[in-house]
Amino acid sequence: MDAGEGKIHVLAVAVRDVSDDVSSSEPPDAVPSDPEPFTYNGGRVDPGESANVRYGISETYLGDPVRIPVTIVNGAYAGPTVFLSAAAHGDELNGIEVVREVAHDWDHSELHGTLVCLPVMNVPGFLAQERYLPIYDRDLNRSFPGREGSTSARRMAYRIFTNFVEPCDLGIDFHTSTRGRTNMLHVRANMEDETVDRLAKAFSSNVVIAGQGPSGTLRREATDAGVPTITVEMGEAHRFQRRLIDRALTGVASVLAEFGLHRESSVHWPGWRTVIDDDDEKTWLRADAGGIVDMKRGRGALVEEGEVICTITNPFKEDDEVVTVEAPFTGLIVGVLENPVVYPGNPLCHLVGLSPDTKIALERERTTDRSKADLR
Numbered sequence: 063m064d065a066g067e068g069k070i071h072v073l074a075v076a077v078r079d080v081s082d083d084v085s086s087s088e089p090p091d092a093v094p095s096d097p098e099p100f101t102y103n104g105g106r107v108d109p110g111e112s113a114n115v116r117y118g119i120s121e122t123y124l125g126d127p128v129r130i131p132v133t134i135v136n137g138a139y140a141g142p143t144v145f146l147s148a149a150a151h152g153d154e155l156n157g158i159e160v161v162r163e164v165a166h167d168w169d170h171s172e173l174h175g176t177l178v179c180l181p182v183m184n185v186p187g188f189l190a191q192e193r194y195l196p197i198y199d200r201d202l203n204r205s206f207p208g209r210e211g212s213t214s215a216r217r218m219a220y221r222i223f224t225n226f227v228e229p230c231d232l233g234i235d236f237h238t239s240t241r242g243r244t245n246m247l248h249v250r251a252n253m254e255d256e257t258v259d260r261l262a263k264a265f266s267s268n269v270v271i272a273g274q275g276p277s278g279t280l281r282r283e284a285t286d287a288g289v290p291t292i293t294v295e296m297g298e299a300h301r302f303q304r305r306l307i308d309r310a311l312t313g314v315a316s317v318l319a320e321f322g323l324h325r326e327s328s329v330h331w332p333g334w335r336t337v338i339d340d341d342d343e344k345t346w347l348r349a350d351a352g353g354i355v356d357m358k359r360g361r362g363a364l365v366e367e368g369e370v371i372c373t374i375t376n377p378f379k380e381d382d383e384v385v386t387v388e389a390p391f392t393g394l395i396v397g398v399l400e401n402p403v404v405y406p407g408n409p410l411c412h413l414v415g416l417s418p419d420t421k422i423a424l425e426r427e428r429t430t431d432r433s434k435a436d437l438r
């Protein structure tokens with residue numbers, strides 16, 4: 063905001079020609095041997111240095127700057143540039159801690175490459191503890207890549223995208239479920255892109271849901287602009303969930319190992335993995351009655367076809383009138399509601415089918431480690 067806006071274009075081009083499709087032409091770890099500075103509009107971080115930046119992306123009604131926190135860690139050695147982002151939805155907190163720990167608690171003295179850490183992209187939403195930008199309830203995560211001279215949300219998205227996303231080679235965007243629901247930790251990724259596929263698998267989650275994602279989302283627009291990017295979904299909005307945060311940190315470490323940024327660590331194998339694509343069984347089970355839901359199984363639960371997942375009651379219902387909801391196929395509960403009140407049509411749980419081999423691997427893991435059951 064402080065620096066001249068006209069420089070944004072020039073610098074973006076100087077850093078990287080966005081028409082170059084890095085994802086298909088050259089692997090991101092094929093980089094020159096000399097480390098390079100990271101530049102953004104109004105700033106520069108040299109190899110071996112790191113910087114905490116408050117970067118202006120808009121202005122409040124008072125004319126004060128709206129600034130997002132950005133930590134850039136430029137390694138002493140050459141390597142890929144990776145962005146880690148969170149809180150595009152202002153009330154999704156787990157990812158903020160993941161990005162903070164990577165930026166500030168990890169030892170990057172041997173880092174080959176650069177980390178661009180964006181722990182809170184939607185600062186107005188974060189301050190209000192709301193999902194959307196509190197300005198006409200715009201969704202920042204439908205506003206990428208953004209545009210100058212457009213709506214407030216798109217202008218903010220543009221500043222973030224041109225300065226801190228486009229110069230990168232890879233990205234991971236952290237989310238949680240919408241308020242009132244919870245997700246097991248999983249990756250969403252366009253597996254048709256070779257590098258996205260490699261990135262998604264390197265993150266080492268058990269479940270990957272394949273698809274390019276809605277237009278305007280950071281992961282889709284970044285991937286389309288030549289910055290292969292995945293979304294990580296983990297837990298619930300308004301919560302700080304240590305187990306999930308630790309699992310996600312393992313995933314980040316694994317990605318940094320896979321792409322050569324942290325050469326001393328190794329790629330993590332999650333034990334079993336299922337990639338759910340369009341042909342696989344998956345469904346959101348929805349309530350057919352209004353009332354209060356008694357959920358029998360939690361996120362990450364394996365349910366058998368015909369098993370009762372939940373019941374729905376209301377103040378006049380007697381025991382034999384209670385509505386029961388059964389699993390239409392054997393599968394894994396990836397997302398589930400936490401707030402138990404529903405109208406007809408409200409989602410109850412997100413169920414995905416599993417191949418027989420995956421089901422066996424999952425059951426074997428859970429008999430040996432009961433602490434993992436129903437709590438991924």
Ligand SMILES: [Zn+2]
Binds near residue numbers: 150151237238
């Ligand atoms: Zn989100």
